[in-house]
Amino acid sequence: MSDASIRLSRLFNKGRCLDIAVDHGFFGEGSFLAGIEDMDSAIKTLVNAAPDAIQLTIGQARKLQNVDQKDRPSLVLRTDVANIYGKKLPDHMFSISIEEPVLTAVRLDAAIVVVNLLDLPSRPEMLEACIRNIVKLRAQCDHYGMPLMVEPLVMKETNGGGYASDGAPEKVIPLVRQAVELGADVIKADPTDDPKDYVHVIKTAGNIPVLVRGGGRVPDEELLNRTQEVLNMGAAGIVYGRNIIQHATPDKMTRALMSMLHEGASVQSALAILK
Numbered sequence: 001m002s003d004a005s006i007r008l009s010r011l012f013n014k015g016r017c018l019d020i021a022v023d024h025g026f027f028g029e030g031s032f033l034a035g036i037e038d039m040d041s042a043i044k045t046l047v048n049a050a051p052d053a054i055q056l057t058i059g060q061a062r063k064l065q066n067v068d069q070k071d072r073p074s075l076v077l078r079t080d081v082a083n084i085y086g087k088k089l090p091d092h093m094f095s096i097s098i099e100e101p102v103l104t105a106v107r108l109d110a111a112i113v114v115v116n117l118l119d120l121p122s123r124p125e126m127l128e129a130c131i132r133n134i135v136k137l138r139a140q141c142d143h144y145g146m147p148l149m150v151e152p153l154v155m156k157e158t159n160g161g162g163y164a165s166d167g168a169p170e171k172v173i174p175l176v177r178q179a180v181e182l183g184a185d186v187i188k189a190d191p192t193d194d195p196k197d198y199v200h201v202i203k204t205a206g207n208i209p210v211l212v213r214g215g216g217r218v219p220d221e222e223l224l225n226r227t228q229e230v231l232n233m234g235a236a237g238i239v240y241g242r243n244i245i246q247h248a249t250p251d252k253m254t255r256a257l258m259s260m261l262h263e264g265a266s267v268q269s270a271l272a273i274l275k
Contacts, residue, residue, distance in 0.1 A: 003145025021241030049254035102140035214240035
């Protein structure tokens with residue numbers, strides 16, 4: 001078994017994974033901080049709820065890794081920062097990787113590193129920057145035996161300004177395929193507008209496990225129904241952030257989702273955990 005496979009085995013529990021994204025502060029958007037103003041408290045709550053993994057930045061990762069608990073969640077290390085969020089779009093956009101991202105991940109004992117693959121309207125330079133980040137990261141991952149998670153994210157402009165996720169399958173699927181071609185070991189992808197189309201995303205990824213991105217807050221039952229649909233189609237798991245950390249009871253939401261992933265719980269059973 002390779003070093004990368006060993007790390008992946010820490011991320012997945014019998015082929016399934018709940019990764020809770022708590023890396024929102026990296027992007028400089030104030031509205032993303034709701035629920036994680038106190039990171040020590042937020043991480044402690046999530047650790048006690050026992051998800052498979054928690055996604056953090058270089059500045060916050062040690063808060064997880066310093067937890068004195070043998071079976072703490074695995075670390076997913078965010079390696080890049082972009083300024084694409086917010087209602088007012090900046091004139092100059094960027095996607096910048098941290099220095100020595102994979103060596104940093106090794107030192108922090110991360111299970112995997114994650115990087116964006118951004119497709120923004122009329123901003124081809126952003127896609128180029130992301131591809132450059134991924135190409136360098138892939139080479140470093142091979143050298144250090146670190147798995148690579150790529151996050152293909154198609155965006156569209158909104159009437160109120162800024163970007164929102166674009167779930168059009170004719171846009172999502174080619175970007176997912178590009179992530180596969182660039183060497184992703186795991187793919188974190190948006191849901192499609194019509195959940196029934198997600199089977200094509202899974203097929204496009206081939207034997208690369210797909211974790212479905214959560215996006216903005218939605219009602220509990222909608223989130224759980226969406227989760228059930230993508231799991232039924234073959235998704236290997238989910239990466240949810242705001243739908244957990246901004247929930248009134250993040251610990252209960254974590255346990256509800258874990259029950260669906262690892263115990264085959266129904267939506268109604270998961271809702272009962274929340275109540």
